[in-house]
Amino acid sequence: MLDFGFDKLALIGAVALIVIGPEKLPRVARTVGHLLGKAQRYVADVKAEVNRSIELDELKKMKTQMETAAQDMEQSVRQEVASAGQVFESSWSGLEDGSGSDPDYLGHSIAPPRYSSPKKNWRLKRGATPQWYKQREGVRRNVQSGAARVARFRPRKST
Numbered sequence: 001m002l003d004f005g006f007d008k009l010a011l012i013g014a015v016a017l018i019v020i021g022p023e024k025l026p027r028v029a030r031t032v033g034h035l036l037g038k039a040q041r042y043v044a045d046v047k048a049e050v051n052r053s054i055e056l057d058e059l060k061k062m063k064t065q066m067e068t069a070a071q072d073m074e075q076s077v078r079q080e081v082a083s084a085g086q087v088f089e090s091s092w093s094g095l096e097d098g099s100g101s102d103p104d105y106l107g108h109s110i111a112p113p114r115y116s117s118p119k120k121n122w123r124l125k126r127g128a129t130p131q132w133y134k135q136r137e138g139v140r141r142n143v144q145s146g147a148a149r150v151a152r153f154r155p156r157k158s159t
Contacts, residue, residue: 020028129139144152 016028017025133139
């Protein structure tokens with residue numbers, strides 16, 4: 001990298017002042033500053049693009065590694081399921097033949113449990129709700145006719 005100290009920059013400025021002149025020097029310095037800024041932005045863009053391509057390559061490698069790991073896992077799971085299925089089939093066929101290892105097996109089927117509906121006592125459930133909750137939620141406790149409700153909320157005459 002170039003090493004410019006204060007003395008070298010002062011020498012370059014003095015030569016530029018003599019060669020270009022004091023009238024054109026500010027315009028030339030501004031133009032040189034714009035060109036240097038553009039060059040720095042271009043270099044930063046190139047660096048960012050190179051970094052993005054490197055990250056993209058790393059992501060592609062990671063993707064292929066994950067895919068191979070998933071395929072290996074899938075194959076091992078399939079093998080385990082197949083071996084468990086074979087063991088189950090062999091034990092099931094042994095039970096059907098009557099040569100099973102369970103001595104209590106008598107060859108008759110066990111009846112499935114019967115379904116009984118749950119006993120829902122909604123009056124008990126409704127009665128178990130606290131009164132303060134019913135009042136807060138606006139649960140009606142007593143049945144009223146429409147006329148009774150209107151009479152209840154009608155403003156009273158003041159005498």
